[in-house]
Amino acid sequence: MPGEFGYLLVVHHHFEIYDSLRAHLESSGYTMICIPEAQQALSMLRKQPSDLVLIALDLPDMRGSDLLTAIKSDPDLHAIPVMMITEHSNSPHLEECLSLGAYDHIHPSMSPMLQQARIRMCLQYGLMHNPTRVNPEKEVLLIKIEHDLQIGQDIQSDFLPRDLPDFPTWQIADFYKPAREVGGDLYDVFTTMHDQYICLIIGDVCDKGVGAALFMALFRSLFRAAAQQQIPASPDQPPYPGDQESQVLYDTFNLVNNYVIDNHGDKGYFATLFFGILNPSDGSLFYVNGGHVPALIVGDQGIKHRLTPTGPAVGIIPNTTFDIQRIQLDPGDILFTYTDGVTDARNPERRLFGEQRLIEMLHTGVSAADLVTQISTQLALHIGNAEQYDDITMLVVEHMAPGSLTHVMPR
Template sequence: MPSTTVIILDEYPPPPQSLLDALGRMDAACSALTLSQLLHGPVAGLPEADVLLAPARVPGEGVRSAVRRLRLRAGAPTAVVWTVDDFEDLEAHVRLGHDYLVPPFLPALVGARLQSCSERAELGRTLREADARAELMSYEKELEIGREIQAGFLPEALPVPEGWEIDVRFRPARQVAGDFYDVFELVHRRRLALVVADVCDKGVGSALFMALIRSLLRHTAENSGLQHLVAAGRSGGAIPVVGATPLLNAVTATNGYLTRNHLRQGYFATLFFAVLDPLTGSLVYINGGHNPPLLLRGDGSAPVPLEPTGPAVGVLPDCSYALGHTRLDPGDTLFAYTDGVPEARCPDGSFLGDDRMLDLLSQHTGSGRAVLDRMDLAVREHTGEAEQHDDVTMLALHRPRAARGPHATGKAVA
């Protein structure tokens, strides 16, 4: 294996034969590139090198720029200039910190000089790798801190009214997520708010907006008035809904804030935000451009999608949101999810798909937890050894046919 790798700058004048012979005697690995190739060619195509060997007649700034380009590829090559008689040009290079070779080009002298350059290049590579490892460790530490902070925005325990069951599955694709869910009480604990949302993109940026949007929604809903609004039922009748005012205020105010202050960042969120009356099973909701949650009837009939009632939040200023309304009867389950479920990818890249998801949900005969277990298993089996490409969030709201005793809390399952 060659002890030194050398790029010979293919510019006039060519290296004297005695210098080339000395390189051959020391078994150096040599390649030739022009200055134009080094400065303007693709970085990925540049070879790794310990030494850039250049004639002293090439301007010093050109040699220094070529070394910088090589350092983008790997290592820390040393510029070594040679000359037979252009000593004024050589002095200019020495002032820039370049090493040099002058006659006689004896193998032992050339070998010793280039071996020293090779050792310096190896030291430079080691230092760069150490810096990269330290930077990676610092980045991972910051991500872990971000994950812990984000976890604080998700409910550790879910307030579950008597006679109801709530279960959640939440699996981020990365250390921080753009998906989120929330369950909290409204209207002096007479209503229950349920949110499932998906901020566009992935990583730290979407996680920051997740925290912002979640906080805006909850704060506005919890501090809104208690006026009665009227929602249109599926049968077309008018149904008075307590809790609709906090719902509308939260979504419209969040959309207004995002479009006024953060439109330039380009982040938005699809969301499903519902308010439940635990006594009657009445559910009023806004679907802001989100995957339609599915109402699974206890009688085994086809799942009923709760279609969008407005756009995603953070996209259109001053847009309006309509209220949707439905009812959960004993035995019914509401299944809300993010697109990480139907878009789960197997190793060959194909999606789980909406049809497969609907087929699995059509088999619903039990609790909400059973629905999530079935879907979670299907997603994991479909993904297999492939990388998880998107956050996976699922929430099931189930109304048992017969009360199973009071529930104090529910818990999310990762």
């Protein structure tokens, strides 16, 4: 008999991994069964469809992606949600499975709480997309999950900036659309150093779903607190040579990077992140790019500069060096930062939006807000009725040219 929270089919040939999952999932109200081979799993599913299938990336008789494809192409099975069981979060095979329709993944080193949160979200997805499978007991579960997700969305929205700093001759525009109920992209805009400087942050936590959302909140909070309070990376470290902006960036990146590794390194989460400190009085921008897609400075002739990575992603290498760079934003220039969900957006034929198409849309002569609107509109048209593959985030800063109209940006 299915358990209170659902019937889970685990397709994995390492039974010790199945036992580690069963130890906490069955006690939480799930019924589980393990099948070691893909063909056996397909036969069982056709006899007794499960509420959720968890598949290993590699099986004795076929790849996990092949089993996933077989399920999604079967008219009687395609609505069953699928998750992958992995050893880590950055496998190319996992990315392939996510693009083929897997909802999410778990791995044995995850905390039981995080595993259960992901499974519950995946079950909710299955119930919402196949309402004929909802019985009264599962309807109660669905209502509870929807309530929890709404709380999660509300909490995460509190980590996004509500009001953007307002400085003469500058305009800042933003766009954020998570691929799921909660997302792993982060961005923030706030002032520091007696409100005379603007901090600009955009980043992408590896992975998707609940785990990425939790670490998004962690990274955002750590970076904001360290930069605003100007917390030194170490009490006895000598001052960093250079400007005050460089000192703040040096301390902030070293503090956050080492904290995440020391306290959460076993979870395997990291973030690519661009962090700039802008002096609005003279247009100077000090920045660190920790493994993130290059930020772009757009002038009247097109792309003037690509702000490529100056260090690795945050949360991978302890005590690493993040180089600090300085560049100038002249009147009329636009700083365009984004996450790879923009260029990786897929249409129903699975074609990417692409970097070239994005670059062709980047030009001056429009406000930052109008530029964000134009790009987000084209992204929506490109994606159409396809499922959004990744979180989409943009953060754009315009140094308005003398004599230009003051732009009023809707939020």
